[in-house]
Amino acid sequence: MSALTLAARTRQWSREQPWQLFAAQISVLVRNEVRRNLFTRRRIWIYLLALVPVLMILTHTIIDRNNIRTAQIEEDTQVLAGIVQLYYFRLGIFFACMGIFTWLFRGEMVERTLHYQFLVPVRREILVIGKFLAGAVIAIALFEAAILACFYLMYARFGAAGKSYVFDGPGLGQLWAYLLVTALACLGYGAVFLALSLLFKNPIIPGVVIMGWEAIAPIFPAWAQRLSITFYLKPLCPVSLPISGPLAIFTIVAEPVAPILAVLGLLTLSIAILVLCCFLIHRMEITYTAE
Amino acid sequence: MTSDARQIVFDNVSKFYGEVLGVNKVSFSLEPGITSLVGPNGSGKTTLMNLLTGLIKPSQGRIYVLGLTPQQPIEFFRQVGYCTQFDSFPPGTNGYDFIYWPLRLHGFGSDQAAKLTNEALERAGMAQVAGRKVAGYSKGMRQRIRLAQAIAHHPSVLVLDEPLNGLDPMARAESIALFEAIAKQGMHVIISSHILEEVDRISDRVVLMSSGYVVAEGQIREVRREVRDHPMQILVRCSNASELAAAAFQLDHVVEAKILNDGHGVLVRTRDADQFYLLLNKIVSSGLVEVDTVAPADDDVNSLYQYLIGSDGGPV
Numbered sequence: 001m002s003a004l005t006l007a008a009r010t011r012q013w014s015r016e017q018p019w020q021l022f023a024a025q026i027s028v029l030v031r032n033e034v035r036r037n038l039f040t041r042r043r044i045w046i047y048l049l050a051l052v053p054v055l056m057i058l059t060h061t062i063i064d065r066n067n068i069r070t071a072q073i074e075e076d077t078q079v080l081a082g083i084v085q086l087y088y089f090r091l092g093i094f095f096a097c098m099g100i101f102t103w104l105f106r107g108e109m110v111e112r113t114l115h116y117q118f119l120v121p122v123r124r125e126i127l128v129i130g131k132f133l134a135g136a137v138i139a140i141a142l143f144e145a146a147i148l149a150c151f152y153l154m155y156a157r158f159g160a161a162g163k164s165y166v167f168d169g170p171g172l173g174q175l176w177a178y179l180l181v182t183a184l185a186c187l188g189y190g191a192v193f194l195a196l197s198l199l200f201k202n203p204i205i206p207g208v209v210i211m212g213w214e215a216i217a218p219i220f221p222a223w224a225q226r227l228s229i230t231f232y233l234k235p236l237c238p239v240s241l242p243i244s245g246p247l248a249i250f251t252i253v254a255e256p257v258a259p260i261l262a263v264l265g266l267l268t269l270s271i272a273i274l275v276l277c278c279f280l281i282h283r284m285e286i287t288y289t290a291e
Numbered sequence: 292m293t294s295d296a297r298q299i300v301f302d303n304v305s306k307f308y309g310e311v312l313g314v315n316k317v318s319f320s321l322e323p324g325i326t327s328l329v330g331p332n333g334s335g336k337t338t339l340m341n342l343l344t345g346l347i348k349p350s351q352g353r354i355y356v357l358g359l360t361p362q363q364p365i366e367f368f369r370q371v372g373y374c375t376q377f378d379s380f381p382p383g384t385n386g387y388d389f390i391y392w393p394l395r396l397h398g399f400g401s402d403q404a405a406k407l408t409n410e411a412l413e414r415a416g417m418a419q420v421a422g423r424k425v426a427g428y429s430k431g432m433r434q435r436i437r438l439a440q441a442i443a444h445h446p447s448v449l450v451l452d453e454p455l456n457g458l459d460p461m462a463r464a465e466s467i468a469l470f471e472a473i474a475k476q477g478m479h480v481i482i483s484s485h486i487l488e489e490v491d492r493i494s495d496r497v498v499l500m501s502s503g504y505v506v507a508e509g510q511i512r513e514v515r516r517e518v519r520d521h522p523m524q525i526l527v528r529c530s531n532a533s534e535l536a537a538a539a540f541q542l543d544h545v546v547e548a549k550i551l552n553d554g555h556g557v558l559v560r561t562r563d564a565d566q567f568y569l570l571l572n573k574i575v576s577s578g579l580v581e582v583d584t585v586a587p588a589d590d591d592v593n594s595l596y597q598y599l600i601g602s603d604g605g606p607v
Contacts, residue, residue, distance in 0.1 A: 112377050115375055119346070119393075121397055286341065
């Protein structure tokens with residue numbers, strides 16, 4: 001088949017698709033999933049994962065309120081970088097995404113409600129996209145709000161010096177970078193955990209394996225590192241952490257890539273995993289008794 | 292077996308759960324009307340319905356519903372409504388939302404979805420309680436709200452797994468009337484039930500299942516006729532019952548002719564009902580016997596069940 005024929009067929013296929021219906025269905029799916037997953041008491045532990053650093057910084061701000069020195073700004077910038085890179089990217093976002101994205105399908109199997117999603121005129125690929133976007137909205141909203149709160153609490157206590165650091169110095173650029181990396185982390189981990197939930201009845205153990213892989217990936221060859229989420233996140237972090245010893249494995253950038261390539265690389269990896277999810281969802285059957 | 296745009300076709304369908312048989316080599320086609328799937332627990336009724344609606348996939352064979360398959364979900368699920376036996380609901384949902392949001396997934400706008408939701412709630416008798424959380428509903432109400440969801444988009448094929456379970460007599464009668472009304476509009480209604488008397492009364496045809504096999508399929512009387520090797524019972528209420536019994540015994544195909552306890556009739560078991568009716572006509576015209584009523588005594592699903600499966604198919 002020539003490239004021209006293939007392009008013509010693709011155009012023909014594209015014209016035949018009910019894109020408006022797909023968009024409407026995705027919007028309903030996102031709305032339903034967000035309501036089901038965000039506003040529920042069972043998700044309190046995810047709020048806590050996001051808010052623990054905020055509470056710690058708030059406590060530090062209150063206790064240390066009489067001991068503020070402008071020179072501390074650089075020090076606190078390192079602390080914030082440590083919180084984002086070591087806590088949020090390695091633990092907070094990781095486990096929250098595990099909780100949110102594995103529950104999207106697996107939760108419906110446990111609650112015996114997935115058949116309702118399979119009995120409506122929605123293509124299963126659309127179901128995957130809708131649920132993934134809902135999970136992404138929840139995770140991104142929660143963690144971006146938490147990082148914004150951390151950032152505000154960290155610099156607001158410095159008054160004019162803090163304001164100057166943020167708006168006249170590197171602060172605002174760091175904030176945008178953190179928000180971008182947080183969103184990418186949610187998308188990347190989200191895709192991974194969505195796939196795990198479709199592959200395994202109990203995705204917890206594979207999740208722990210993924211966590212181990214993310215930690216040790218830097219010691220593997222470059223091509224293998226590209227299969228880890230943190231490989232793409234680390235080059236985008238605006239502040240490098242001066243960590244030495246074994247813990248440096250969490251911050252070292254073994255194979256530096258340009259930021260734009262890191263963004264595109266992570267998005268490509270996420271899309272590839274979502275395509276796998278689309279194949280997996282077609283194999284899925286409603287057999288609640290086997291759960 | 293070819294698929295017809297009006298038929299539901301099972302073409303040599305088998306489903307295995309690992310080594311466990313779900314259904315085996317099922318082939319039949321259904322015309323519009325009410326079809327009942329009858330069989331004891333574990334006979335494969337729900338498996339057949341789940342296969343039909345694509346919730347599970349056949350290990351072999353093909354299924355067509357009005358020429359469509361579940362691999363074309365947009366077209367397929369606009370035609371099909373399935374009220375499953377799963378008594379579970381999305382957490383926190385109320386009756387109205389339970390119907391409204393799936394309609395939005397069908398692509399209906401908010402006004403049209405609201406209209407269809409209210410209509411379905413009315414038809415299922417749930418309009419008054421639509422605002423309440425489903426978690427607070429009785430079993431019968433949960434059954435009816437699922438039914439309302441299944442019919443809300445006006446499907447051409449309505450699949451109902453034990454739809455009368457948990458309903459009080461009034462709701463049961465209303466549901467049966469609803470199924471009949473839907474079938475009269477030229478639609479397919481496929482019902483599984485263990486309440487054989489109700490199924491018997493409303494069905495246009497029956498599919499009898501046992502241990503994953505279809506043991507008989509067709510109109511109840513046709514199925515009964517196919518079971519020629521088993522004598523059919525005919526109850527004759529008449530005067531001079533001993534004369535009739537004696538005459539009946541002369542026929543080779545009559546296995547038994549039992550005079551009723553009150554002496555005003557005979558229960559005949561025959562392998563050839565048509566021949567017996569000819570004999571009866573002769574006796575009546577000779578004036579020996581005066582007949583009040585003649586009726587098949589075992590022309591219902593329950594009797595078929597006893598013949599075919601050795602079970603009464605009653606509730607387990």
